Amino acid sequence: MTHHRFTLLVLALTALQGCANTPSAEAQLRGAQPIEAQISSAKSALTEEETQQKRFEAWKTDFINRATSKGYDRALVTSVIQPAIINELALERDSDQPEFTKPVWSYVDNAVSPDRLNTGTSKLIENEEVFNAIEARYPVPRHILTAIWGLETAYGRIMGSHDVVSALSTFAFEGRRTAFGEEQLFAILDMLAADQVRTEQLTGSWAGAMGMTQFIPTTFRDYAVDFNSDGNKDLWGNPYDALGSAAHYLSRHGWRKNEPVMIEVAVPSGFDYSLSETATKTVDEWKALGVRPMTGERWTENQSPLSAEMIAPAGHKGPILLTFKNFYVIKKYNNSTSYAMGITVLGDALRGVQTLHTDWPREDQALSFEDKQKMQVKLTELGFDTKGVDGQIGPNTRRAIRAWQKSNGLPAEGYMEQKLFKRLMTS
Numbered sequence: 001m002t003h004h005r006f007t008l009l010v011l012a013l014t015a016l017q018g019c020a021n022t023p024s025a026e027a028q029l030r031g032a033q034p035i036e037a038q039i040s041s042a043k044s045a046l047t048e049e050e051t052q053q054k055r056f057e058a059w060k061t062d063f064i065n066r067a068t069s070k071g072y073d074r075a076l077v078t079s080v081i082q083p084a085i086i087n088e089l090a091l092e093r094d095s096d097q098p099e100f101t102k103p104v105w106s107y108v109d110n111a112v113s114p115d116r117l118n119t120g121t122s123k124l125i126e127n128e129e130v131f132n133a134i135e136a137r138y139p140v141p142r143h144i145l146t147a148i149w150g151l152e153t154a155y156g157r158i159m160g161s162h163d164v165v166s167a168l169s170t171f172a173f174e175g176r177r178t179a180f181g182e183e184q185l186f187a188i189l190d191m192l193a194a195d196q197v198r199t200e201q202l203t204g205s206w207a208g209a210m211g212m213t214q215f216i217p218t219t220f221r222d223y224a225v226d227f228n229s230d231g232n233k234d235l236w237g238n239p240y241d242a243l244g245s246a247a248h249y250l251s252r253h254g255w256r257k258n259e260p261v262m263i264e265v266a267v268p269s270g271f272d273y274s275l276s277e278t279a280t281k282t283v284d285e286w287k288a289l290g291v292r293p294m295t296g297e298r299w300t301e302n303q304s305p306l307s308a309e310m311i312a313p314a315g316h317k318g319p320i321l322l323t324f325k326n327f328y329v330i331k332k333y334n335n336s337t338s339y340a341m342g343i344t345v346l347g348d349a350l351r352g353v354q355t356l357h358t359d360w361p362r363e364d365q366a367l368s369f370e371d372k373q374k375m376q377v378k379l380t381e382l383g384f385d386t387k388g389v390d391g392q393i394g395p396n397t398r399r400a401i402r403a404w405q406k407s408n409g410l411p412a413e414g415y416m417e418q419k420l421f422k423r424l425m426t427s
């Protein structure tokens with residue numbers, strides 16, 4: 001949105017420069033507005049930009065005052081906030097994160113690309129001592145940490161070079177994420193006050209995620225560790241600190257040593273897919289329903305009592321998986337099923353294990369944003385309430401899809417592609 005405004009300003013300024021003497025050839029070709037109108041629109045664009053700057057400066061003053069009244073040191077807050085500038089990217093919508101819009105197989109394929117797998121294999125060898133030390137302190141295995149490192153920043157290659165205070169100040173200043181921005185800025189003040197990091201280290205993504213494992217400030221403040229005990233939590237340059245912090249985070253969120261993350265399964269014909277995503281059962285209970293590992297191996301005694309859910313992220317034609325506690329611990333890192341699958345598949349590949357055996361239904365065509373909205377309207381009209389029309393397929397929409405599928409004698413897997421969508425829309 002602000003990009004658009006900025007473009008208008010540049011266009012208006014260009015037009016102004018062009019008409020200092022006579023209208024430019026380009027302006028004449030475009031059938032330009034009268035000069036007065038050009039000047040007036042350039043002025044109003046300028047004014048808008050100026051007003052935004054003024055509002056931003058006013059926000060800084062207000063934030064500094066509020067932080068001071070909360071007990072933060074005024075000199076510290078001022079030195080952190082005063083230099084902030086508006087980050088244009090941070091003003092854009094953040095709805096295009098790949099794990100939320102790509103088909104699941106596109107995300108998983110990319111996660112386990114040959115380059116990521118090869119580099120990860122080298123990183124495991126290069127950092128053997130780092131991983132030995134981390135595994136001695138935390139229950140999280142090295143191949144999972146390496147997969148996080150690889151997916152978050154391509155093993156530290158792409159960490160983002162945005163000034164994080166500016167990016168988060170932009171969020172805090174105005175828009176949909178003001179509360180998030182403020183909370184993160186306070187976390188940065190806490191980190192600096194506690195001498196965890198130095199101000200000049202605070203670079204990251206436009207969304208405020210920092211270092212090799214992309215910790216946002218609240219996560220950094222609460223979970224980052226100075227693993228090598230040198231007095232600085234260096235998640236940008238030190239693999240002990242970065243990977244140790246990721247291990248600490250997963251450990252504190254309940255990682256269970258030596259338990260599986262996700263296992264592909266085969267189900268008997270006529271299986272009730274409406275159990276997927278809705279039922280939590282022990283492996284023994286799944287076994288009693290005829291669910292068995294896709295590899296043909298038997299469930300082990302250790303696995304029998306473990307709780308697991310079933311997911312079928314691309315419907316019954318794609319891989320069907322039992323997901324265990326550790327799967328949901330990974331989702332605490334990034335709340336996306338595709339992300340957790342990507343981490344598991346890459347992590348398994350890094351230890352020489354193949355997670356998925358069934359190929360994805362790649363011929364299926366995903367629904368567009370508009371089609372997803374149409375589907376939500378239609379399902380709700382038919383009495384299967386999606387609890388809103390937002391073009392995002394969340395648990396409520398999947399529940400509605402399942403109910404509609406069940407009532408039509410279809411596998412109730414909660415997944416819909418073009419073919420099924422057409423059937424729904426003509427019903």
Ligand SMILES: [Ca+2]
Nearest residue numbers: 226230232234
């Ligand atoms: Ca350190």
